[in-house]
Amino acid sequence: MSHDQNFKNLILDYPRAALEFFASEEAAAIPPAARITPVRQEQLKERLGDRFRELDTPLLVEFSREKKQAILFILEEETDTRYFSIHRLIHYCVDVADLLNITRVAPVVVFLRPGRHPLSLELGTEHNIYLAFRFIACDLGEIPAIEYVASRNIVARVNLPNMRHDPEQRVEIYLRAQEGLAELEPDPNKRLKYIDFIAQYANLNESEQ
Template structure:
């Protein structure tokens, strides 16, 4: 399980809500009219070369009406604070500021567990301090869950299991996270995706699951209904895809046989093109074979 990827998905799927939750101090001016775009990692690799230090999610925030200058949020998730390097983060922020010609850069670090990482970096001599760097820290494990139990911020609700609460309340926390997911996310695919997220980070044991089932029957029923509906939908989609794939393979096999009877053995590359073509292309080629004088004319 990759915590980095879990949180990267969460931030990319819900960037506005993620910044309002993880970087509340700097996200006050961000609303739904604001454009938030991830900076592509491959672009950074190409332009920064050896200086490139891949972290989680750089997000460029722009105000279309021009009322504010663009701002870059550099968001990193750390499941183990011992792996965190403030020097690496400072380097990366300076690289991005130079590359994108920005001075409004906000580094944000999400600590999943524990603390102890340095919060500031100061460089200087005997008389002056010449560089000071710090970042916004979101320590999920020490953040009280209580104020977020009924939040309309989906990112906050999904992270309830990662926050601080009495151990005996874990089934309740799980229920509130699940209620938030159902009420705030309408798409079934994302509901399934983030039900897994909640389940992973809640990590209910057998006894806690029994408590959840006993005290939250409505949620248990909703989860069961959702699972059945989503599974049935997935099976139908799988059957349809399988049927389409089977028809495509059959059409490709017929076309190969017709072409080899007319033109002789095909090359490996020609066979591969036919076997990987879509149904519409196969239909076009099947019509061309009637008048074509070579395989190249059919596949042009």
């Protein structure tokens, strides 16, 4: 399975935990009773056509029955920063915002591997800025794994192998990720699913297993 699909499944299985980890600065304002639902991909595909990227994951967070209280989180996983396009992300955000008639949008990009990438884009002249865009960047490879080894956030725990750690810590990080999964996920089917996720990204050699 591709990295994109791995992270899409993770976000859809644990939407609140994903937002709290990948987009903590915005997720802190989400009340416990908020409703979090994925936007139907069939709807996006039909309306956006070739511009639709099936592996993007839009989540609609509704604070109340009033639509003006909703926030649309658009999450994208990018394995290699070289292939990230902020222009493509802008197009997608604007398209989906227009489709859903919403202006409260929070774009989030999860970078799997460390690397350089833009954080914002401004279009204009020396007199005025006519378009200013930025997004929440979650650079997994830059996050110290040690800060999350005891986290109660399941998305953080299963991603421990993707965070920054010393080579000699690989086995310990793998074990702490698996322990977290066992502690935080009561569903045996989901545990099996994410045991493989952790193993894939830990990528231990024979002597480490």
